[in-house]
Amino acid sequence: MTTAILSALPEEQGGLVQALEQREQFQYAGREFWRGRLYGQMVVLGLSGIGKVAAATAATVLLERLGVQRIVFTGVAGGMGEGVQVGDVVVATQFLQHDMDASPIFPRWEVPGYGCTQFVCDPELSAALFESASAYLANAKAGCASQGSEITRIRATRVHRGLVVSGDRFVSTLAESAALRTVLATAGYEALAVEMEGAAVAQVCRDFGKPFAAVRIISDRADDSAHVDFPRFIREVVRPYADHIIAGFLQR
Structure with missing residues (x-):
């Protein structure tokens, strides 16, 4: 079984390309892909670019073209949920497109033709990502006391599971983040994080009947300091997070 590890930006895949054995690089549809073996598993690493x-x-x-059997997305996101802080990790259980609005023909956020607002992630893959992230953060936290770098002061103390929302907009002001969180919560959606790709990949995987899971490292609080x-x-x-979480996932 071949697993695709997809990210928007090369930095979000850390050193995975360099760790790939029997590496073969190629391009298709203007995108770069690498195929090979990683921690004993056949994988394809891919860069999507930004946006849905x-x-x-x-x-x-x-x-369709490369024939992978499952897709895992790794990258960063803005934290939205209560207690979701910079350095935390969110494993998505489902995705919603926060900028989908075909009302009044369809209810807000419902994707026309699907009869739903959310696309559910594969439980087995998501559980493996959660276990891997939890193990890595526990080890990283234990090692923080003996290190003093700026990196280790960003203490990744929690792994969260829940709803992640996607849209073609970088949410970067406190007012926008608060408004989005409020309108979603009013409708019963408690979003933990916001990003720009996951819901689209989840929808495509549903179309093809293939498993999908995603892990997001919280890089900011989707507020006025997000762009900084x-x-x-x-x-x-991001590099050590991606390296260790994906390594643990594949070894599971």
Whole structure:
């Protein structure tokens, strides 16, 4: 079984490409892919680019052209839920497109033709990601006391599971984040994090009948400092998270 590890940006995949054995690099539909073995498993690493359409294109290529059997997305997100802080990890249980609105023909957030607002992630894959992330963060937290770098001061103390919302907008002000969280909560949706690709990949995987799961590292609180925090976090922190969480996942 071949697993695809998909991310929007190369930094979100850490050192996975360098760790790939029998590596074969190729391009399709303007995107880069690497195929090989990683921790004993056949994998395809892919970069989708940013946004829902870009992510849907990459997911379709992986499933239709490259024949992968399951997709796992790894990357960063803005924290929205209560207690979801920078450095935490969110494993998605389902996705919703927060910018989908075909009302009044369809209820707000319902995806036309599907009769639902949310796309559910594969429980087995999600459980493996949760276990791997929990193990890594426990080890990382234990090691923080003996280190003093800026990286280790961002203490990843929790792994969360729940709803992640996607949209073609980088949520980067406190007012926008609060408004989005409030309108979703009023309708009964408690979003833990916001990003720009996952819901599209989840929808494509449902179309193809293939399992999908996603793990997101919280890089900011989707507030007025998000545009400052994001590049630094991507550069300094994401690599070890991606390396260790995906390694643990594949070894499970």
